[in-house]
Amino acid sequence: MSGRAIFVFLLTAASIVSAQNAAKPKLSASAIQIAMVEAGDVQIPAEFRYAVYERLVERVRTSGTFQKVYRMGDRTADGVPDLVILHTKVDTFKEGSQTERELVTVLGATKVDITASVTARDGRSLMDQKITGRVRFFGENLGVTNDLSKRITKLVRETF
Amino acid sequence: MTFAGAGSALAQTASTTAPNQKVRYIIGLDTIKANASGQLKLQEGVLHFATGKAESKVPISSIDDIFLGAETTQGGGKTGRVVKTAAMAAPFESGKALTILMRTKVDILTIAFHDPDGAAHGAIFALPKGQGETIRTQLIQAGAHSSPAAKEVSERSTP
Numbered sequence: 001m002s003g004r005a006i007f008v009f010l011l012t013a014a015s016i017v018s019a020q021n022a023a024k025p026k027l028s029a030s031a032i033q034i035a036m037v038e039a040g041d042v043q044i045p046a047e048f049r050y051a052v053y054e055r056l057v058e059r060v061r062t063s064g065t066f067q068k069v070y071r072m073g074d075r076t077a078d079g080v081p082d083l084v085i086l087h088t089k090v091d092t093f094k095e096g097s098q099t100e101r102e103l104v105t106v107l108g109a110t111k112v113d114i115t116a117s118v119t120a121r122d123g124r125s126l127m128d129q130k131i132t133g134r135v136r137f138f139g140e141n142l143g144v145t146n147d148l149s150k151r152i153t154k155l156v157r158e159t160f
Numbered sequence: 161m162t163f164a165g166a167g168s169a170l171a172q173t174a175s176t177t178a179p180n181q182k183v184r185y186i187i188g189l190d191t192i193k194a195n196a197s198g199q200l201k202l203q204e205g206v207l208h209f210a211t212g213k214a215e216s217k218v219p220i221s222s223i224d225d226i227f228l229g230a231e232t233t234q235g236g237g238k239t240g241r242v243v244k245t246a247a248m249a250a251p252f253e254s255g256k257a258l259t260i261l262m263r264t265k266v267d268i269l270t271i272a273f274h275d276p277d278g279a280a281h282g283a284i285f286a287l288p289k290g291q292g293e294t295i296r297t298q299l300i301q302a303g304a305h306s307s308p309a310a311k312e313v314s315e316r317s318t319p
Contacts, residue, residue, distance in 0.1 A: 046227035050282030
C-alpha cells in the first residue's frame with residue numbers, strides 16, 4: 001500500500017471518529033443532585049436502597065465530573081441554575097445468597113435492574129438508561145450496590 | 161460527621177447506653193472508612209459510632225427513619241477473609257467447607273437521617289444477630305422517628 005493510500009485511509013478513519021464524537025456531544029452542568037432510589041412496587045430491603053444512594057454520592061463525587069455533588073433534600077442546591085438531578089428507579093430485585101454463591105458458583109446471584117435517568121431543573125430528560133447490577137461469585141449481597149453505582153457513575157461520566 | 165447545627169438533639173435525654181462492641185460499619189458516614197469495626201452507643205441524645213481512629217455523631221432528632229434487616233454473611237472479619245481466600249487453593253475444592261463453617265447471621269441496621277442543610281444520609285451497620293432490635297428500640301425511646309413502613313420491612317426481612 002502506497003504512502004498516499006495510507007494517508008487517505010487514516011484521514012477517512014479520523015473523520016469517521018470525529019463524526020461519531022460530533023454525533024454525541026457531552027452535556028455540561030456544574031452540579032448534580034442525587035435523588036433517593038425509588039423502589040415503586042418492588043420489594044427491596046431499605047439497606048439496598050440506601051447503600052446504592054450512598055455509593056452513588058461517593059462515586060460521582062470521586063469521579064470529578066461535577067464541581068459539586070448534592071444529596072437529596074440539600075437546601076444549598078436550590079440556587080444552582082444548571083443543576084441536574086440523577087434519578088434511580090428499581091425495576092426488579094432478586095436477592096441471592098452468599099453461601100449458595102460460594103458453594104455452587106452458578107446459583108445464588110443477587111441481581112438488581114434499575115432505570116437511571118438525569119433530568120434538568122425544568123424536567124427535561126438528559127439521559128435515560130436501564131442498568132443491571134450483579135454479585136455472582138464472592139462477596140455479600142450488598143456488594144450489588146457497589147457494582148450498580150459503578151455502572152451508573154460510568155454512564156453519567158460518559159454523558160457529562 | 162458532627163451535626164452541631166441540629167443542636168436541639170443535645171437537649172434530649174441524657175441517658176447513656178452500653179456500647180455495642182462488634183459493630184461493622186458498612187457505608188453512610190463521611191468520616192469513617194467502609195467496613196471499619198467499632199462501637200455504637202447512645203449518649204445524651206446523640207448516636208455515636210467510634211472506631212480506634214475516628215468518631216462520627218448523629219443527633220437523634222435528625223433521624224428520619226430506622227430500618228432493620230437481616231443477612232447471612234461470612235464471619236471472622238478480615239482474618240476470616242484472608243483464611244478463606246487462602247483456602248481457595250486447597251485441593252478438590254475442600255476449602256469450600258469453610259464457607260459453611262464461617263457463615264454467620266447479622267442484623268443490618270439502616271439509619272436514615274438529615275444534616276443541618278436538609279441533605280439525606282443513610283448510615284448502614286451490621287450488628288450481631290438480635291442487637292439490631294435493641295438499638296432500634298433504644299433510639300425510638302430516645303426520640304428518633306421511625307415510620308410504620310420501616311417496621312414492616314424489618315419484619316419481612318429474612319436471612
